[in-house]
Amino acid sequence: MRNTPRKALICRLLLGVGILLYVGAVALAYVGSMGLLGYTADPFWAIFLMLFGMPWNFAVSFGNLAGFPPVLGNIAVLITPLINLWILRKICRGRR
Numbered sequence: 001m002r003n004t005p006r007k008a009l010i011c012r013l014l015l016g017v018g019i020l021l022y023v024g025a026v027a028l029a030y031v032g033s034m035g036l037l038g039y040t041a042d043p044f045w046a047i048f049l050m051l052f053g054m055p056w057n058f059a060v061s062f063g064n065l066a067g068f069p070p071v072l073g074n075i076a077v078l079i080t081p082l083i084n085l086w087i088l089r090k091i092c093r094g095r096r
């Protein structure tokens with residue numbers, strides 16, 4: 001499959017939108033969990049971040065069942081969406 005300029009543009013746009021969504025989800029999780037801007041502190045504000053990191057968050061949940069500390073799970077929820085963005089970047093670059 002040839003990598004045409006149009007496909008490259010679409011890929012870059014998707015990656016840019018993904019990065020913006022990730023930053024927005026992290027901001028929402030931070031604002032909601034800290035109770036900033038007059039909102040009540042609630043851990044469910046991070047649901048968008050968790051959905052953005054699927055399917056890797058399932059591995060994190062199995063790690064929590066295995067007895068790992070919950071702090072590692074919280075850090076992993078922040079990192080797992082970056083795996084999806086990295087995969088999208090690799091797909092966009094194609095074979096070189």
